[in-house]
Amino acid sequence: MSNRRSFLKKSAVLGMGAFGADSIFSQLHAKSFESAEKLWNPAGDNEQYWSVIQDAYTASKSEILILNNGGVSPSPLAVQKALDVYNKTAAQGPSYYMWRVMDKGREPLRQRLATLGGCDPEEIAINRNATEALNTIIFGLPLQKGDEVIGTKFDYPNMMNAWRQRQLRDGIVYKQLSFDFPIENDDEIVKAYEEAITPQTKIIHITHIVNWVGQIMPVKKISQMARRRGIEVIVDGAHSFALLDFKIPDLECDYFGTSLHKFLSAPVGSGMMWIKKDKIAKIWPLVCNHEPTSADIRKFETLGTRSFCIEQAIGEAINFQEGIGTKRKQERVHYLKKYWAEKALQIPGVKIHTSLKPEYSCAIAGVSIEGLKPTELDSKLFNDFKIHTVGISYESVQCVRVTPHVYTKLSDLDRFVGALEKIAKKV
Numbered sequence: 493m494s495n496r497r498s499f500l501k502k503s504a505v506l507g508m509g510a511f512g513a514d515s516i517f518s519q520l521h522a523k524s525f526e527s528a529e530k531l532w533n534p535a536g537d538n539e540q541y542w543s544v545i546q547d548a549y550t551a552s553k554s555e556i557l558i559l560n561n562g563g564v565s566p567s568p569l570a571v572q573k574a575l576d577v578y579n580k581t582a583a584q585g586p587s588y589y590m591w592r593v594m595d596k597g598r599e600p601l602r603q604r605l606a607t608l609g610g611c612d613p614e615e616i617a618i619n620r621n622a623t624e625a626l627n628t629i630i631f632g633l634p635l636q637k638g639d640e641v642i643g644t645k646f647d648y649p650n651m652m653n654a655w656r657q658r659q660l661r662d663g664i665v666y667k668q669l670s671f672d673f674p675i676e677n678d679d680e681i682v683k684a685y686e687e688a689i690t691p692q693t694k695i696i697h698i699t700h701i702v703n704w705v706g707q708i709m710p711v712k713k714i715s716q717m718a719r720r721r722g723i724e725v726i727v728d729g730a731h732s733f734a735l736l737d738f739k740i741p742d743l744e745c746d747y748f749g750t751s752l753h754k755f756l757s758a759p760v761g762s763g764m765m766w767i768k769k770d771k772i773a774k775i776w777p778l779v780c781n782h783e784p785t786s787a788d789i790r791k792f793e794t795l796g797t798r799s800f801c802i803e804q805a806i807g808e809a810i811n812f813q814e815g816i817g818t819k820r821k822q823e824r825v826h827y828l829k830k831y832w833a834e835k836a837l838q839i840p841g842v843k844i845h846t847s848l849k850p851e852y853s854c855a856i857a858g859v860s861i862e863g864l865k866p867t868e869l870d871s872k873l874f875n876d877f878k879i880h881t882v883g884i885s886y887e888s889v890q891c892v893r894v895t896p897h898v899y900t901k902l903s904d905l906d907r908f909v910g911a912l913e914k915i916a917k918k919v
């Protein structure tokens with residue numbers, strides 16, 4: 493590309509950010525997405541449509557088949573390019589390009605994240621990951637000695653550890669429920685939380701999609717039950733945001749945290765926190781601000797010097813997400829999971845550890861082969877077939893976790909099922 497064209501492209505990206513007419517998404521994908529849209533058949537096979545989406549991800553051509561998109565996801569090319577342009581520009585003088593130019597992109601980004609989350613932008617803080625978002629809430633809540641928090645043994649370790657630290661430091665009581673997943677009965681789950689409540693219970697912590705094995709928790713029903721009893725609810729949406737088709741306020745919770753580098757496919761190191769408007773003032777920021785008791789959500793963004801390039805490239809991931817639509821994405825990813833899992837179930841010795849019903853799971857499913865430990869199956873998949881998954885051996889969950897994404901091809905999943913078949917035959 494000539495220097496002048498490259499300069500113009502860079503100026504367009506910096507001037508209007510991801511939300512101008514000349515966004516990198518528009519430059520790279522608008523035409524192909526438009527043509528693909530014309531191929532969409534609500535009643536039938538849409539593999540041609542999905543091949544356009546797959547091609548937009550360089551990871552779809554990777555030699556290693558990545559089936560751990562639940563851990564962290566690759567970005568489509570538009571997001572990679574945006575990050576590249578922002579990084580190269582910032583390298584010319586971050587104190588000017590980051591602090592004076594890119595900084596102006598934060599409010600439009602907040603607005604678009606709020607649109608995606610179906611909420612008020614004044615309830616959204618942009619940060620670096622779900623751990624930061626949820627630790628901000630956990631450590632920011634004004635809890636007293638003896639106050640009780642109900643979570644589960646299947647919440648994410650970083651959040652369980654945060655609650656344990658509050659227990660040690662502040663004398664709160666941290667209770668953890670246990671479940672035998674999969675469970676295809678919301679009432680059973682709601683009842684377990686309800687039965688653990690005492691007059692001292694102040695908080696319920698819920699993991700929207702349980703990372704260990706993919707169970708979708710009935711967040712709204714738990715929140716409604718908790719509200720009737722004056723208890724606040726925190727939701728860990730690391731695996732649900734930009735995958736399940738919901739609006740954050742519909743969950744009826746009080747606090748929500750997520751990473752954006754999982755299903756939104758934003759750059760690694762991007763996250764978001766949502767706090768219900770009337771609760772913002774009482775949450776202490778984790779990293780101090782000059783107005784710690786303010787009701788302005790921006791008090792949580794005094795994070796020191798960090799990459800505004802990563803933050804700004806989130807915008808292109810939102811463009812990409814909107815180009816597909818969350819409902820369509822949820823249905824596709826669930827279809828991909830069901831596609832491989834139903835084939836795998838035909839193999840003698842194979843067990844699926846996750847419900848295949850769309851109300852109870854989406855992208856993630858656990859699989860095991862009788863006679864093999866999760867780590868053994870995970871290693872065989874990688875060493876013999878170059879398939880990357882993750883072995884889970886935790887509490888009652890003993891399986892390999894498999895997570896496709898929109899860029900995963902049916903042929904990739906056939907390759908995976910073929911590998912399971914060959915491994916199962918040798919056990």
Ligand SMILES: Cc1ncc(COP(=O)(O)O)c(C=O)c1O
Nearest residue numbers: 563621622623648703728730751
């Ligand atoms: C349920 C859940 N919550 C939170 C996290 C933490 O995400 P991050 O590492 O982006 O902070 C993860 C990571 O996999 C997770 O699975």
